[in-house]
Amino acid sequence: MRALRSHEAGGPETLTLDEVEAPEPGPGEVRIAVKAAAINYPDLLIIQDLYQMKPPRPFAPGGEVSGVVDKLGDGVTGLSVGDRVIAVPGFGGLSERLVVNAKAAIPLPEGVSFSMGASLLLTYATAIHALKDRGRIAVGQEVLVLGAAGGVGLAAIELAQAYGARVVAAVSSADKARVAGEAGADDCVIYPRGALDKHGSKALAGQFKAAASGEGFDIILDPVGGDYAEPALRSLGWQGRYLVVGFPAGIPKLPLNLALLKEAEVSGVFWGAFAMRDPKAYAGQVRELFALLGEGKIAPKVTGTYPLEKGGEAIAALATRKVTGKLVVTMD
Template sequence: MRALLSKAPGGPDTLELSELPDPEPGPGQLLVRVKACAINYPDVLIIEDKYQFKPPRPFAPGGEIAGIVDSLGEGVTGWAEGDRLIAMIGHGGLAEKVVVDARQALPLPEGRGFEEGSALILTYATSIHALLDRGRLEEGETLLVLGAAGGVGLAAVELGKAFGARVIAAVSSEAKAEAARSAGADSVLVYPRGPFDKDESKALSKQFKDSVGPDGADVIYDPVGGDYAEPALRSIAWEGRYLVVGFPAGIPKLPLNLTLLKSCDVCGVFWGAFAGRDPGANAAHIRTLFRLWDEGAIAPTVSATWPLERGGEAIAHMAARKAVGKLVVTMD
């Protein structure tokens, strides 16, 4: 089989297309013919050894797949050869075949394509955990979403609307603004590219405040970080919840006096650890996502695809913060 491997720490240009023997499923495992692998920001970090987990090399990045069951390991029940599935696997997805723990796989519904299926779990599961468990979002509240045209951003916009919030989407271009509007955002603001000096930071803060209104944002969903964080925090409501989701613009330093003045919470969001620590609660969220998907309230947006041999380009596109919705690598 072919696989796109990271053999040494580095950027997307260091990935090598290699031939490997097919893996064999062990007890409780499925061998899956990968049809599509979604690219997420952790794929940018993991090949540079900057992610929380550092798999032994060589390894293929790609933690979110859709495919077809090729064979079953000993003791597997509930699955058959030819079944369609989606799965979160951490890494290894940029390969034509991969071994998956049968307990971690989910059936891909009939009528749903592999590309769309591969783009569902990570962004929407992260966002539903963030909004409901960490943000305690309630109907009628105001939700400000930074980076609202990216994968997790669009998911947060759609879920915010599904849960009855007023959603303000913040993006960096008019093209991204259109994507946020299509996802259902009530209003959209286009902010400039950082970094910002003191006056520019103050202007951005006013832009956020004007957009969310005089009462502030009850929940702020921030998958961007960097110089955007403090101006956004300054627009938060009394007892608001600021959700720390990611840092493609850099890890910010927040003045904690702002949390005192607004009596607000700054909440970390680490969906992977949550899913491992409370699998029952995560499974309930997944059921909710599948219901909303079936009802048409959410729909993964795949804006671009690449073949396996050009998978590094997809990761580079993500690293450059050019992604609208999800980027997917296909094997066919």
């Protein structure tokens, strides 16, 4: 089988397309013939040894996949060869065959494409965990979403709308504002790209505050970090919840006196650890996401597809922070 693998720490250009033996499933495992693998920011980090997970090399990146079960390990029940499934292995997805624990293979409903299935869990599960568990979202609340045209951002817009919130999207360009608006954002703020000085930070905080209809936002979902974090935190309302999701713009240093003055919460969102620690709650969220998908309230936006041999180009494109929606590598 073919696999796009990392042999040394480095950027997407270091990945090589290798011919390797297909893995065999052990007891309680299944092998998936991968049809599609979505690309996410952790794929860029993991090949540079910058992610919290550091697999032994060589390994293939690719943290979420869809495909067809093509072999069962001993003792597996509830799944059959030929079943359509999705899974979040963390890595290994940029390969034609992948072995996962049978409990991690989730049946993919008929009518949902492999590309859409591969694009669902990491972004939408992160967003639903953030908004419901950490943000305690409620009807009529106001939500500010940073990086709103990315995978997590678009998922958060759709989910917040489904839960009856007013959503303001923060993006870095007019094109991204259009994408966020098409996803259902009620208003958009366009922030400048690059570093912000003190004046720029204050001006952006003013933009965010002006976009809130009341005294500030109830929830801010931040998958961006960097210089955008402090201006966003300043726009949080009384007893608001600031949700820390990721740092493609850098790890910020927040003035915690703002949290005190607003009696606010700054909450981390580590969906992967949550899913491992509370699989029952995770399973319930997956069911809810499939229900919302069936009702047409959410729909992963796949904006680009790449063949396996060009998977490194997909990761490189994501690194530019110019991508909207989800990029997917397909095996066919």
